[in-house]
Amino acid sequence: MAWKVIEFIAGFVLAAVTLSDVFYSILVPGPSNSRLRVASRVRQVTLPVWRWMSRRRSGGQQRLSNSFAPVLFSLAFIGWMVLLLLGFALILHASAASFKPRLHDFGQAIYVSGSYLLTIGTAAAQPQGYTRWILLIEALSGFGVITATITFILEIQSNLHEREASVLRLSGLVGKPPSGLGLLETFAELDMRSELGGFFRSWADWSASTLNSHVSFPVLVYFHSVASEIDWVTALQAVLDAATLIVVLAEEDCGAAVFLHRSGSRMAAHICELFNLKSEEQHPVTEKQLRSIGERLARCGYPIRQIDSETVERFVSLRSDYQGRVAALAQHLGSQQCPLLP
Numbered sequence: 001m002a003w004k005v006i007e008f009i010a011g012f013v014l015a016a017v018t019l020s021d022v023f024y025s026i027l028v029p030g031p032s033n034s035r036l037r038v039a040s041r042v043r044q045v046t047l048p049v050w051r052w053m054s055r056r057r058s059g060g061q062q063r064l065s066n067s068f069a070p071v072l073f074s075l076a077f078i079g080w081m082v083l084l085l086l087g088f089a090l091i092l093h094a095s096a097a098s099f100k101p102r103l104h105d106f107g108q109a110i111y112v113s114g115s116y117l118l119t120i121g122t123a124a125a126q127p128q129g130y131t132r133w134i135l136l137i138e139a140l141s142g143f144g145v146i147t148a149t150i151t152f153i154l155e156i157q158s159n160l161h162e163r164e165a166s167v168l169r170l171s172g173l174v175g176k177p178p179s180g181l182g183l184l185e186t187f188a189e190l191d192m193r194s195e196l197g198g199f200f201r202s203w204a205d206w207s208a209s210t211l212n213s214h215v216s217f218p219v220l221v222y223f224h225s226v227a228s229e230i231d232w233v234t235a236l237q238a239v240l241d242a243a244t245l246i247v248v249l250a251e252e253d254c255g256a257a258v259f260l261h262r263s264g265s266r267m268a269a270h271i272c273e274l275f276n277l278k279s280e281e282q283h284p285v286t287e288k289q290l291r292s293i294g295e296r297l298a299r300c301g302y303p304i305r306q307i308d309s310e311t312v313e314r315f316v317s318l319r320s321d322y323q324g325r326v327a328a329l330a331q332h333l334g335s336q337q338c339p340l341l342p
Contacts, residue, residue: 004094011090015141018083022145025076026152029216038083039076039219046072051334064334069222073156077149081117084145088138089113092131099125117142156220159213164226166206170238171230178230179342180241181293188300196246200256203239204263211267218274222333233335237326240264241319241338248315249294251303261318268325277332279324287312289341 021034050068089110096103103109103125115121116135119142127135175182187193210232214220225231230238243257243264272279290312294304305311330337 007090008094011087015084015087018080022080026148038079042075043072066224069219073219085113085117091134095131098128098131119143159220160223163210167225167232167235170235174238177342178234178238179338180238180245183238183242185300197256200243200260204260207263207267211270214271231335233330237338240322244318249304251305265322268322272325272328277328280327282323285316
């Protein structure tokens, strides 16, 4: 009798903890506060394997395949359903005497549990007494998890659409390889220098929106951009480099560039903190490099300040607010990094 009580309690705890994990992972924005953290544990196990498989398929490239994020979420969903199945199966097996005919083994308890979890029902054994309420709760739990998952997928698609619209518009402006300098040169070639302020403001809004969606639903980070030549991380680095160059080198003040620098740097910091990514070591920037960049911008028509050691120091200071973190994020996802001077 004692082992039945222990089995019942173990099943109840397992089911309750699993439902709590689903609630915090899908319905509550932000990283899961549950102790179970199925999605996070699945990611920790599968990420190294998937990265190794991606390198083999792509001839040594670091970029994760775009199927990783859907597979990650699918495995988390399967994990939740399996844990619920086992939790309620333990409860039913401990209550085997409450069925007519009696459940004769744990295998039959799993079958009955799965039938009600998937809301298809079964006539193999009829519940009696309190087990009817347990099975009703299990059916509601299964229906709730499936419904929440479908809603979550729709939310993911909506957030991806908002993120990717700006990235796709940027893909033809940043040059090859993508860079902030190439972006500024393209704006000059198209005679759109006067529109840089509005462009920087729109990307500052993009940074805030993307930060909110990716912190609320961390799996979004692993969805790559549709454009093969530029990823969302690469796009972030390119626009931040462009804004920093304007802030440091251009004689004309551009508050929108400062706004973008702060918003984008904050986004990179929070996402790296979410995944416990340490900032990568930055490549040193020399005065010669910055002078070369200034000369190219001046040829495009940008009014450029006098470049000296203080200018280099200020540029390095501002770029350090985001560069190491963006590089760490790019390394984590296998995204292409932007050269400062292509």
